[in-house]
Amino acid sequence: MNQPTTAPIKSRRVAATEPKLPASEELTKSKRIVLSAALELFAANGYGSTSIRDIAQRANMKSSSLYNHYKSKEDILATLIEIGHIELFRRLRAAVVNAESAAASQLKAFIAANVRSQAEYPMLAVVVNHELHELGKKHIGPAMTLRAQSVELFLDILEKGKAEGVFNTPHPPSLAASAIGAMCSRIAEWFTPEHEQTIEKIESAHVDYALNIVGFNQ
Amino acid sequence: MNQPTTAPIKSRRVAATEPKLPASEELTKSKRIVLSAALELFAANGYGSTSIRDIAQRANMKSSSLYNHYKSKEDILATLIEIGHIELFRRLRAAVVNAESAAASQLKAFIAANVRSQAEYPMLAVVVNHELHELGKKHIGPAMTLRAQSVELFLDILEKGKAEGVFNTPHPPSLAASAIGAMCSRIAEWFTPEHEQTIEKIESAHVDYALNIVGFNQ
Amino acid sequence: MNQPTTAPIKSRRVAATEPKLPASEELTKSKRIVLSAALELFAANGYGSTSIRDIAQRANMKSSSLYNHYKSKEDILATLIEIGHIELFRRLRAAVVNAESAAASQLKAFIAANVRSQAEYPMLAVVVNHELHELGKKHIGPAMTLRAQSVELFLDILEKGKAEGVFNTPHPPSLAASAIGAMCSRIAEWFTPEHEQTIEKIESAHVDYALNIVGFNQ
Amino acid sequence: MNQPTTAPIKSRRVAATEPKLPASEELTKSKRIVLSAALELFAANGYGSTSIRDIAQRANMKSSSLYNHYKSKEDILATLIEIGHIELFRRLRAAVVNAESAAASQLKAFIAANVRSQAEYPMLAVVVNHELHELGKKHIGPAMTLRAQSVELFLDILEKGKAEGVFNTPHPPSLAASAIGAMCSRIAEWFTPEHEQTIEKIESAHVDYALNIVGFNQ
DNA sequence: CATGAATGAGAGTTCATTCAT
DNA sequence: GATGAATGAACTCTCATTCAT
DSSP states (O other), X not given: OOOSSOSOOOOSSOOOOOOOOOSOSOOOHHHHHHHXXXXXXXXXXXXXXXXXXXXXXXXXXXXHHHTTTOSOHHHHHHHHHHHHHHHHHHHHHHHHHHSOSSHHHHXXXXXXXXXXXXXXXXXXXXXXXXXXXXXXXXXXXXXXXXXXXXXXXXXXXXHHHHHHTOBOOSSOHXXXXXXXXXXXXXXXXXXXTTOSSOHHHHHHHHHHHHHHHTTBOO | OXXXXXXXXXXXXXXXXXXXXXSOSOOOHHHHHHHHHHHHHHXXXXXXXXXXXXXXXXTTSOHHHHTTTOSOHHHHHHHHHHHHHHHHHHHHHHHHHHSOSSHHHHHHHHHHHHHHHHHXXXXXXXXXXXHGXXXXXXXXXXXXXXXXXXXXXXXXXXXXXXXXXXXXXXXXXXXXXXHHHHHHHHHHHHOOTTOSSOHXXXXXXXXXXXXXXXXXXX | OOOTTXXXXXXXXXXXXXXXXXXXXXXXXXXXXXHHHHHHHHHHXXXXXXXXXXXXXXXTSOHHHHTTTOSOHHHHHHHHHHHHHHHHHHHHHHHHHHSOSSHHHHHHHHHHHHHHHHHHSHHHHHHHHHHGGXXXXXXXXXXXXXXXXXXXXXXXXXHXXXXXXXXXXSSOHHHHHHHXXXXXXXXXHHOOTTOSSOHHHHHHHHHHHHHHHTTBOO | OOOTTOSOOOOSSOOOOOOOOOSOSOOOHHHHHHHHHHHHHHHHHOSTTOOHHHHHHHTTSOHHHHTTTOSOXXXXXXXXXXXXXXXXXXXXXXXXXXXXXXXXXXXXXXHHHHHHHHHHXXXXXXXXXXXXXXXXXXXXXXXXXXXXXXXXXXXXXXXXXXXXXXXXXXXXXHHHHHHHHHHHHHHHHHOOTTOSSOHHHHHHHHHHHHHHHTTBOO
């Protein structure tokens, strides 16, 4: 018999097939296996449509064994969502910090980092964006904090560009933030490494879109 | 005692509080009540997290009574999603048909109609966008067809603009379609009639964003 | 095949074999069947050792059907315990009210009623005495109230007898109450209608024991 | 930080807070720790409501470590129940043996020893009385033997007193045995060293009660 | 049309126990 | 002796659905 649980899952929610997780996290091997299995299933089918037994099967365990590593199904989702938020915010902040100080440079760096995150961890991004609401109040705190920080960082850049006189738009920044956030998030849903557009082109396009939206002149 | 089930539902998925449905549909009163209840719950909590009993309670019925009106829970979702797609496509097509024939005019009309749809039926839009994947193959056909038609209509406009020489962008049209589609869809998640931006301003902003993205000159 | 679930259950906790319930309660037929099944099993094996499936099987239902009648396993226990307390307290109070007003007469009536209750509903008595602690705070209120009323009623009689000068004992009333309560409760554990002692003799003996304990003279 | 598991457990089943065990037994330190932890939990919450993990936690171990000391959860209960029965019977027999030979003296000694046992090891007594039925046939033998011996010893005293002409009662001895046994056992449920009645007074009262019940003259 | 009751399937979770380390 | 991990079995309970009334 061949490996029973490794076939990719067909899904209309995410085109990617690899449940990729950031490497850095200090996770035991078992925890990673469980998270990967859950990530793939949550991304493809949703949290509610994934049973603890599904996860266990894909992780080559029995369902009761999962509880040696995570306290509950929700705990698994919370871990994934926290990892996703941490990774995204780390990248966004690093990008801005390392960019030249001009607002336009910072915006470019910010968008590029965002696009790359969506493309590199598409399943994680989909789960973060679509399943956040499944988390109860006890689990949602850390994610909301990081999310708020990302938004703030973005709005700060917009304001700075306005002050510099390089971002000119008659429309309120909150609308730009919503629109730009949405268009980046969407990438995770259709991107795969085999996509006909290279990631560089996708990045470049979205940087341009964002600059246009914020009214960047020259 | 006041009506027991009419209090709005707190949700992180949608800001709107009214489960508004297009008026036109030929629906019995009972069917509308059921659909409204389901719409509200699906939008707020998701299809998987909404039980048939939840819907029944909110519709002031017992769960078994639902089956006098719909064949299954999935049938209710399919109906909602079909209504949403029909309404959206009807508006998009009408907008384009009634617009002046210039590509830019058509694009403006298309985006405006899209934005208005999201704002007028935010719950329906959220359900359409987030719960489509819960539909099995038997139910998904009509929605997919309409969805494809909308995309085609949009891409036709882009191509026409290119041919006219008014849309100039180095980036592929599929990326523009994704970005513009995403930013319009997102509106449904945060818009309410009480939002600080009027719907006119939101429409105007998104029309501008879209024109920028497709590289409209003059 | 003969009826599959009607055989009595062997138990070291209760000798009785009939899960008898007071007739008066306004209970649907289904509710009574469930309660009887649960009573028998709780009395014989304990609440913790009885599964919801055991109850269902003995009630000739599927386990999920139980939930059409009771909200939870604990709800079933709470109902039984409340019925038991109500019945016992009703009998105690009626006995005292109908007795002659002399303290000794009231005590005799009180003890006789208590003994009869234990003998008539032995399973209910055993469950009430042994499983009360399984009830969470939400369910325990009514039972505790009735229990406290019974104790108070008993202590009032003791005090009255003391005041009348007919109950003379150097020992505190709380000890008498504990001892008498214990010896009555114990009856439920071994009594059956087939017991070699008639219920009249058992009643008479315990009345005498109680009178002796409270130091009744003449 | 202080020891995490030493706080007493709230319980409606037993008022005592110390899981006291007879000193004599030849038990390793670890075994005693496990037994104490189990005793406290079984007394407070019942055998069925206590998990092996609960016991381990209270014994500052992991659950798998318990199995280095006891073969099973039931083995722990069986050990406790055997210790309880041995201790009680040893005391009862010693009391009778050391008493003067008159039946009344023997009865007094027997009751006094019984009361003292309940008061000195209340948790053990509660577990012995309430959880005996959880033991399977394989484990119950020793306890039943000792229990039978205690009853026999008691009935022998009653008979002797009858023969001596000092115990006169119209009621059968089995009823007296039941009543007296019940009232002594009950003590374990409410006694604590801080109780407002001293153990001497409690003992004296129950000796009197017993003498009254068996119809002691003079 | 409405509903109380029934039910098979399956949910998430806990359990006592085993075993390799 | 201690323990992290694994696991089969069982748990209570919820689910969507059916059907007789």
